[in-house]
Amino acid sequence: MIDFVLWVLQNIALAPYHLALAISNPGDWLNWSNPESVMRFIYYGASVEFFFVVFTTFLVVTALGMAWNRQVLWWGVRILEGIGNTVGRGAAWAGLLMVMIQVMIVFLQRIFRVAEIQLGPLGTALAMDLSWWAEGLKFYNALVVCLCVSYTFVQGGHVRVDLVYSAVKFRTRKVIDMVGCIIFMMPTIVITYLYAWFFMWRHLMTPSVTSTSDLDRMLMQARIFRWNVETIGFSPNGFNAYFLFKVLIVAFCILVFLQAVAFFWRSYLEWLEGEESADKYLDRDTLGDEAEEIEHAIHSGST
Numbered sequence: 371m372i373d374f375v376l377w378v379l380q381n382i383a384l385a386p387y388h389l390a391l392a393i394s395n396p397g398d399w400l401n402w403s404n405p406e407s408v409m410r411f412i413y414y415g416a417s418v419e420f421f422f423v424v425f426t427t428f429l430v431v432t433a434l435g436m437a438w439n440r441q442v443l444w445w446g447v448r449i450l451e452g453i454g455n456t457v458g459r460g461a462a463w464a465g466l467l468m469v470m471i472q473v474m475i476v477f478l479q480r481i482f483r484v485a486e487i488q489l490g491p492l493g494t495a496l497a498m499d500l501s502w503w504a505e506g507l508k509f510y511n512a513l514v515v516c517l518c519v520s521y522t523f524v525q526g527g528h529v530r531v532d533l534v535y536s537a538v539k540f541r542t543r544k545v546i547d548m549v550g551c552i553i554f555m556m557p558t559i560v561i562t563y564l565y566a567w568f569f570m571w572r573h574l575m576t577p578s579v580t581s582t583s584d585l586d587r588m589l590m591q592a593r594i595f596r597w598n599v600e601t602i603g604f605s606p607n608g609f610n611a612y613f614l615f616k617v618l619i620v621a622f623c624i625l626v627f628l629q630a631v632a633f634f635w636r637s638y639l640e641w642l643e644g645e646e647s648a649d650k651y652l653d654r655d656t657l658g659d660e661a662e663e664i665e666h667a668i669h670s671g672s673t
Contacts, residue, residue, distance in 0.1 A: 381418065385426035388419045405595035409588040412579055416567040421560070428631060435635070440642070443635045448651050450632035451524050454625060455653055458521020461513050468510035475504055498607075505609035512615055516622035520629040525654050540648070544641035551634040559630060563623035570616035573600040 392399065392414070399410040414420050435443030478484040479500050488497040522528055535543055564581060572578050576598045577591050600613040640647050 381422040382426050382429070384419075385422045389423050392423075405592040406589055408575070408595060409579075409592045410585070412568075412571050413583070413585050413588050416564050416581065432635070432638075436638075440639060443639055444651060447632050447636045447639070450628045451520075451636075451651075451653065454520030454524050454629050454632070457625065458518040458524075461517035462521070464510040464513040468507050468514075471503055471510070472507060475500055501605055501608050502610070505605070509609065509611070509614060512618050516618040517625065519622060520625040523629050523633070524652070540645045541641050544637045547637035548634055548641070551630050551637065555630040555633070556627065559623050559626045563620065563627070566616070566619040566623055570613075570620050573613045573616050574598070 397407065399407050399414060401407040402411070431442065431446060435441075435446070474487070478487065484500070486497055486499045487503060535546060538546070568579055568581050574597065576596055577594055579588060579591070583591075600616075601610045602612070640650070643650075
């Protein structure tokens with residue numbers, strides 16, 4: 371146990387050095403014309419060093435907000451929730467696009483018996499089989515699921531199964547929220563990210579990389595590196611960009627982690643300032659109907 375604590379403290383102490391090293395040598399991991407840079411990017415993207423850089427940043431910002439000025443944390447909450455809202459509001463339009471494409475497919479396939487759809491924006495020709503458009507609906511659905519998750523959390527749209535939460539005092543609820551972030555939300559999404567990161571890269575390049583590979587081995591593999599983006603669909607003329615689903619999983623993990631940080635800070639600040647600070651700076655959409663607003667608040671557990 372003592373060895374583990376010392377290992378954690380050592381990595382926290384080295385985090386500023388690793389961050390400064392990465393910033394001062396961007397060519398070592400951002401110059402993707404060099405296969406070794408790609409391998410370094412892949413390795414450090416899910417490495418112990420990167421984890422402790424993020425973890426130490428979280429600790430430093432949290433400590434500054436607690437010991438110096440709580441407005442630091444409020445600004446962090448507003449920025450991170452703003453990211454979730456902005457990405458989610460943009461990705462939500464994929465739902466409308468999905469419905470429009472589905473209607474178009476039904477009309478063209480069932481009524482006009484058209485086999486493919488041809489588009490020619492700005493003088494470019496794009497002709498895809500209807501099965502490509504039909505299978506592509508899964509991607510638009512994935513956009514909504516993965517990129518709107520934080521937005522839905524901020525808006526209070528996730529389903530709650532509440533047996534204890536609503537019956538306890540306000541500050542007790544905030545403690546439950548903070549414990550939930552640290553014990554459940556953050557560790558779960560970090561583990562998911564570690565699996566998703568290498569899963570994504572295995573569908574973008576060869577040779578295959580794994581979480582157990584060390585940096586020296588990956589640099590040796592760089593000699594036979596080549597891009598091998600997954601473009602195989604489930605049907606001969608079907609949607610052929612399934613690698614995008616793997617990218618979305620990583621994006622999902624990043625958004626959820628940022629929201630977990632924002633929710634922890636918000637819960638702490640609301641616990642500290644009391645019930646009058648509930649939903650402070652919270653940017654929620656309005657439905658324009660008082661009855662619907664009340665129903666939404668009941669289902670989301672905010673009232």
